[in-house]
Amino acid sequence: MGLFGSKKEGGIMDIIRCDEPEYLVWKWRPSGEANSTVRENSIRWGSSLRVKDGEVAVFVYKQKDGTMQDFIEGPFDETIKTANFPILSGLLGLAFNGNSPFQAEVYFINLSGIIQIKFAIPYFDVFDPRFLDFAVPMAVRGTASFNITDYKSFIKLHRLINFELEDFKLQVRDAVCKRVKGCVANAPTDYQIPVLQIERRVEDISDRIQARLKADFEEDFGVNLRRLDIAAIDVDKESDGYSELRNVTAAQQTKTITAQTDVNIQNLQDTQRITAKNMEETLRIQREEAQRAQRLQTETNFMGAHALDQQTSVLQAGMQGLGNMSSMGGGGGMNPAGMMTGMMMGGALGTQMAGMMNNMGGQMQQQMNTPPPAPQSQYFVAVNGQQSGPFSIPQLQQLAQQGQINAQTMVWKQGMAGWDAAGNVAELAQLFAPATPPTPPGMPPMPPTL
Secondary structure, three states: OOOOOOHHHOOOOOEEOOOOOOOOEEEOOOOOOOOOHHHHOEEOOOOEEEEOOOEEEEEEEEEOOEEEEEEEEOOEEEEOOOOOOHHHHHHHHHHHOOOOOEEOEEEEEEOOOOEEEEEEEEEEEEEEOOEEEEEEEEEEEEEEEEEOOOHHHHHHHOOOOOOOHHHHHHHHHHHHHHHHHHHHHHHHHHOOOOHHHHHHHHHHHHHHHHHHHHHHHHHHHOOEEEEEEEEEEEEOOOOHHHHHHHHHHHHHHHHHHHHHHHHHHHHHHHHHHHHHHHHHHHHHHHHHHHHHHHHHHHHHHHHHHHHHHHHHHHHHHHHHHHHHHOOOOOOOOOOHHHHHHHHHHHHHHHHHHHHHHHHHHHHHHHHHHOOOOOOOOOEEEEEOOEEEEEEOHHHHHHHHHOOOOOOOOEEEOOOOOOOEEHHHOHHHHHHHOOOOOOOOOOOOOOOOOO
16 A cells, blocks of 8 residues: 655655657656755655656665665556555565655666667778778768667666766667678678679668667667668779779670670571581471381382282292193103193183282272372471471370460471471461360250140
């Protein structure tokens, strides 16, 4: 419960609050004097405490066993009570025998205010790792913005009594300049940024430095780095190092472009030579395939004549056997039985030979009346820069159905001026035509009229 003493017990009734327009840490002093520490730290129960939103009031009690604090976050506007000051309520009976006033230092910490620090780093040398003989002077200008979010960590790192914001800003500015200078000097090596292009990479460098500085601000100062903005990186373009580096870089770039151009030309020539060689090999294979097909056709056409020659030889041998049969029986005279047998076998052989001649003539006549099959088109296909084939149209149709080729696939066959999309070739376009939907069935007949 709250305790209220009379004025005879010592101390004065006050309204404890901070009316400073801009501050980071501010110590409350009721008398306005900074030297009467015992008097100004004497606070009476029943005094009113007002803490605005975005502030925190810190009550610091110095005891023999160490310093202890009560933290009151805004918004808060009440009289001092034990319910709101847990540490103080435990100290009253021990330290003050239940009487007031009590001794405490009161500090207000601004949690919503943002402190901005402008920094400027004079010229320092930056080296390109490719050309370490040329130093280019650079200067950096920018702004760092920070605030307090973890006030307990901030209090652990700083003495709140007689806290001076300007002294704190100087410490932060020195740390920022040190880190920014180091990052810019090492940017060509760490971030692969050429020295002559560093002015155009200000935003990238600023973001990288901010990521590094954020952890330093939290660990070293207990504050939150909200933003680091590098306004400019000024390069001394009148320096000898800049001029020499520019000349060397230009010469190196010209040499690189020339070498790359030579490589590109060589690659183009190699590609053309390989293409011509592939085309020559393709034509050679096509010629050999055509000659082989013609040879097979010729052999087929003359196969019947060859078979006739073989059968004629067999018949001649049979006729000769018949002649011998007519003289069977010995004595060199005519043998009637042998003659009759020979005449019967001769008739059979004649009939067989006549039938064979008729069949052979019919086959030859049919072959003469049947036109030769039309040659099938053979196409080469280019997929993912690789040539394959040749493929017949049925094979291409199967590839299209499997989704391995489409209307944009490049094809070529002998007689075409060059490679073209399959959809542009008349005899292949139908392979990629969309399927025609089935025709709906006819309407049912009208019902009979009743």
